[in-house]
Amino acid sequence: MMIDVKTLCLGVLSRGDASGYEIRKEFEEGPLSHFSDAGFGSIYPALRRLTEDGHIVMLPHSGDGRPDKKLYRITPAGRHALYQALTRAPAPDKLRSDLMFILSFGHLLPPRHLDRIISDRISDYRRLIAAMEAQENQVARTPGESFVEGMGLAIYRSVASYLEDHRHELVAAALMENQVAE
Known part of the structure; x- marks a missing residue:
């Protein structure tokens, strides 16, 4: 639903x-x-x-x-x-992300531009994680809100780590694509 x-x-x-x-x-x-x-x-x-x-x-x-x-x-x-x-079963999650769309075609971008996009997003996630962690115990939340915030932090941490650990793969593909195009 x-x-x-x-x-x-x-x-x-x-x-x-x-x-x-x-x-x-x-x-x-x-x-x-x-x-x-x-x-x-x-x-x-x-x-x-x-x-x-x-x-x-x-x-x-x-x-x-x-x-x-x-x-x-x-x-x-x-x-x-x-x-x-x-109490109804939730609909499957749908992730809508401009970043994921752009990265889907990342091999078509200039490697430096692609690397900058990924770097900027890692920085954005790290700032968001720091802000969420700083606010964690300062705002009264319901148990459900605390649980969901923890889940959100886990997702942001995971995505930031994935981008850091695997960015070289997509940047290398963009470099290869650009060399072939020349």
Whole structure:
């Protein structure tokens, strides 16, 4: 089963009341940003449908002289719907990566350019790993969030190590391809 945006919203709201903007931030900057994606164009229609279905309620909220923002709260029916969605077998993972696409054709690139792409990505992963490790014990997380963060760290470490250990193979293939082309 593919997790839909309604279920993603219910998951965020199961952790506490939130506005549409705060829900979106979870998918852009929060712990869900690494494996889920939802923007305003899909969040607000999902919130409207969840409200119509009785899975969430809207709470008006005044904010320090600013215009009222709409806060959403999950209902018992919404918690039940979330539980039902979470108990279904997940769809197979799909990895979407611009880097993997580019590397699939890496043998066609100039070797130095290819090596720079790989070096930059290794640096990106190492920075991300360091940031995640620094934040590991500073933010309160549910047991599930801690587990998934550990899983994410394992994936990032593994990919960085693979790139470091095997980059020479693809760079050599690019070098050979470029020599043949000349």
